[in-house]
Amino acid sequence: MSTDITSLSASELSDAIHARQVSCVDVMQAYLQRIERLNPACNAIVNRAADETLLAEARQCDEQLSRGQSRGWLHGIPQAIKDTGHALGFPSTMGSRVLEKQMPRADSIMTARMKAAGCIVIGKTNMPELGLGSHTFNDLFGRTPNAWDTAVSAGGSSGGAAVALAQRMLPVADGSDFMGSLRNPAGWNHIFGMRPSQGRVPYGPGVDVWVDQLGTEGPMARCVRDLARLLATQSGHDPRQPLSINGVLDVSTISYTPEALKGLRVGWLGDLEGHLALEDGILGVCEDALRAMQNAGAVVEATNLGYDRQALWDCWLVWRRALVGPKVAALLPLPNAAALLKPEAMWEYENSLKLSYMDFQRASQRRSSFYHHLLKVFEKVDVLALPVAQVWPFPIEERWPQRIGDRPMDTYHRWMECTIYATLAGLPAISLPAGFHPKKPWPMGIQLIGKPQGDVELLQVAAGYEAVRWDWLQRRPD
Incomplete structure (x- = not known):
């Protein structure tokens, strides 16, 4: 029964719970057993609550259902929060x-x-210290290896979330995404990850609500339906974040068939005319x-x-330093902070x-110019496509790749x-599983x-893609 339960998608699990085919206690026990078996090697979930506490909450969820009460579609479903986010009762260590x-x-x-939709928070997921760098390791909890090969990186910064999901x-x-932190680990662990439109998911509340907008939280899932439902749960305006987007996302119109790909105009950016250094094989897989x-009717060109790629990189460096620097500065008065914080x-x-x-x-003006430029590009295409990473998962002992080729x-x-590019322009971006290394088990x-604000349309494209590659997408780590 445990294997059956943990093989279900979140939506299937929700249906089974509400149909009383499985109890919330059954679900919690199944997941706790799997975590107990796999997490010592995966190191994906950290600061986990006691089993007794979680099973007591699961029993409470069952009692509510027996009275005809449901908290929502996530009723009784275990969830671990990326350690960038706050969850009462769990330390917010940020690694x-x-x-x-x-x-x-x-x-x-x-x-x-997510709690209001019924989830039970069981702990936190591991991440790089302060979310810096797309490789999940820190001096507090250690490294999180890739779900498909423990010798290589899981990506990051939502690496713990991606591995916990893949396994x-x-x-x-x-998870959250500043520089690909939902997209890169999703791509490296053969799951879906989505960076929503800027403001779609209110982040925080934080100390600054006007300028600090490049990072955003969002969903990861093993199927598009779950991805869409979780994003709908996360989305909507909050007055504490005045720039957040009004309205809850309506994902009920998404069709999970290949029809959405017919006539879809895809602009393939590749390696940006040689600007991006890429390891061999990545372009081919994409x-x-x-x-x-294309075989399902999309037009790929x-x-x-x-746009000047170097100017965009220089713009990025300024924005990233301007937003990260004050966060580090706020920690420096803490005991031994300067010595303990990572060099990056x-x-x-x-x-x-x-x-x-x-x-x-x-x-800021450069970023605005780029956004207006992309509006013209999108008059000719419906989506733009790029590799989600420039290297294959690298050895877990390395801090970051020193070279790509020469x-x-x-x-x-x-x-x-x-x-x-998606981050600077505040556009929605989704990571789709594309393929595997020709000689290694690396996704x-x-x-x-x-x-702009085309989250539902992007999810519809992903649903069409999922439909044409469904059988292949069901591959799971050993």
């Missing part, structure tokens, strides 16, 4: 020894919404995914981004001190440059970037 004992005073907006230790997962869409965090902080307001305003990486995150994803 840092500096914050090891920090207890939140309230749930994050996203956590509260069926969670039915559905949440092009295989595009051929599957090579597309030039048509201190590098961001030190560079942020060199920025002037004029630097930031120019970068090209050195000049920062700890240059190898993830392919993710900055790779392709990212599709949608039009």
Whole structure:
């Protein structure tokens, strides 16, 4: 029974719970048993609550159903929150020894919404320290290896969430994305991850609600239906985040058939005319995914981004330093913080001190210019496609790739440059499982970037893609 339960999608599990085919206690026991067996090697879920506490909450959920009461579609379903988010009763460590004992005073907006839909929070998922770098390791909890090969990276920063999901230790997962943190680990673990439109999922509440908008929370799932339902749960305006988008996302119109791909115009950006350094085999895997869409009626055309790529990278560096630097600065007064924080965090902080307001305003204008440029591009295409990562999963002992081929990486995150375009423009982007390395069991994803606030349309494309590759998408780690 345990194997059957953990093999179900979140939507199937929800139906089974509400039909009283399985109890919430059965579900919780099945997942706790799987976590107990797999998590010691995966190290994906951290700061887990006691089994007795979780089973007591599951019993309470069963009692509510016996009275005809349901909290929502996630009623009784286990969920672990990425450690960037707050969940009452669990430390918000952000993977840092500096914050090891920090207890939140309230749930994050996203956590509260998932709880309101009925989930039971069982713990947190592992991440890189402060979410910096797309490789899940830290000095507090250690490394999280890839679900398909424990010798290589899971990606990040939502690496713990991706691995827990791929290994069926969670039915559905949440994460956050600044520089591909929902997209990269999804691509490297053969699942779906979506960065929503800027403002779709209110982040926080944080100390700044006006400028700090590049990071966003969002969903991860093993199927598109779960991805869509979780995003709908997470979405909607919150007055504490004044720039959040009004209205809950309506995903009821999504059709899970190949029909959505007929006539779809896909602009394939590839390696941006050689600008992006890519390891061998990545373009081919992505092009295989595009051929599957083409065979279902999509029109795929090579597309030039048509914008100065180096100017965008320079713009990115300013924005990232401007937003990360103050967060690091806020931690420095804590005991031994400067010595404990990872070098990449201190590098961001030190560079942020060199920025002037004029630097930031120019970068903001550049970002605005790029957004308006993409509006013209989207007059000719419906979605833009890029690889979701520029390298295959790399050895877990490495901090970050130093080179791609003969090209050195000049920062700890240059190898993830392919993710900055959706972030800078505030556009929705989704990572679809694309294929595997020709000789290794390593997954790779392709990212599709949608039009402004085109989250439902992008999910519809993903649903069409899922329909044409359904059998292949059911592959699971050994």
